[in-house]
Amino acid sequence: MSTGGQMIRVGVIEDHPLYRAAVARVLSEAEDIELAPVADSVPAFAAAREPAGCVVVLDLKLRGVTDSAAVQKVVGMGHKVLVVSAHAGQEEVLGAISAGARGYLSKDADGADILRAVREIAAGSTYVSPALASFLLNSTRGAKSILSERERQVLSLVAAGERDADIAEAMSISVRTVRSYLERIRDKTGRRRRPDLTRFAIEEGIT
Structure with missing residues (x-):
């Protein structure tokens, strides 16, 4: 063929x-x-x-x-x-x-x-x-389901326009931990830039 x-x-x-x-x-x-x-x-x-x-x-x-x-x-x-x-x-x-x-x-x-x-x-x-x-x-929102609850929370704050320091303060975690979450989110979604992450969050209803 x-x-x-x-x-x-x-x-x-x-x-x-x-x-x-x-x-x-x-x-x-x-x-x-x-x-x-x-x-x-x-x-x-x-x-x-x-x-x-x-x-x-x-x-x-x-x-x-x-x-x-x-x-x-x-x-x-x-x-x-x-x-x-x-x-x-x-x-x-x-x-x-x-x-x-x-x-x-x-x-x-x-x-x-x-x-x-x-x-x-x-x-x-x-x-x-x-x-x-x-x-x-089994996953109506396949990409969304691969993110943990904390990763979805970080992503929703990124989509809201918050900086890493603001996200750290809002979640009571360190900036380093925020960046670690972001790296995992990037690896799982294949999206690297912040605007692309924001678009992904909107598409997947993570806001």
């Missing part, structure tokens, strides 16, 4: 050498897939300057740029992300999807599952393995 007769360009970002080689082999043996850069980190993949539009099989737990920030970075390059991770809990799945991933598989997936997901995503669809789909179905 191919997308309109076109070969599907697929890259891989995975820091485990054996798994990286195995995924690259599965992809390269498929008749409708052309292997794009294979790298052990997001910066290494970025350095290859792959033109926008390929599907990228991405592990979440990488050195350097990791988790939702890794998804956001690769999506920002113009690629469609399929996360394949050994970490497949509700928080990881919802965080990756909210950061822009088009699909999510656990590393229990076999080669056929990866190829099926890649083809669906290349064709413009999304793909989440049935075992993980319940996380999305």
Whole structure:
């Protein structure tokens, strides 16, 4: 199967050498897939300057740029992300999807599952393995549910325009703790700038 007769360009970002080689082999043996850069980190993949539009099989737990920030970075390059991770809990799945991933598989997936997901995503669809789909179905506000109560409180104060010092005073915590909460919120949501966090809070009803 191919997308309109076109070969599907697929890259891989995975820091485990054996798994990286195995995924690259599965992809390269498929008749409708052309292997794009294979790298052990997001910066290494970025350095290859792959033109926008390929599907990228991405592990979440990488050195350097990791988790939702890794998804956001690769999506920002113009690629469609399929996360394949050994970490497949509700928080990881919802965080990756909210950061822009088009699909999510656990590393229990076999080669056929990866190829099926890649083809669906290349064709413009999304793909989440049935075992993980319940996380999305059970969460009407998936991204909101991955934040703790304290993180939602911090985010609501950010959306209200409060500075870090004001948030610390309002919550009776230190500025350092506020910034720690903010970093976790950024990692979970994939939003880095304060205006983007404010927009996210409004979209998710965290105000």
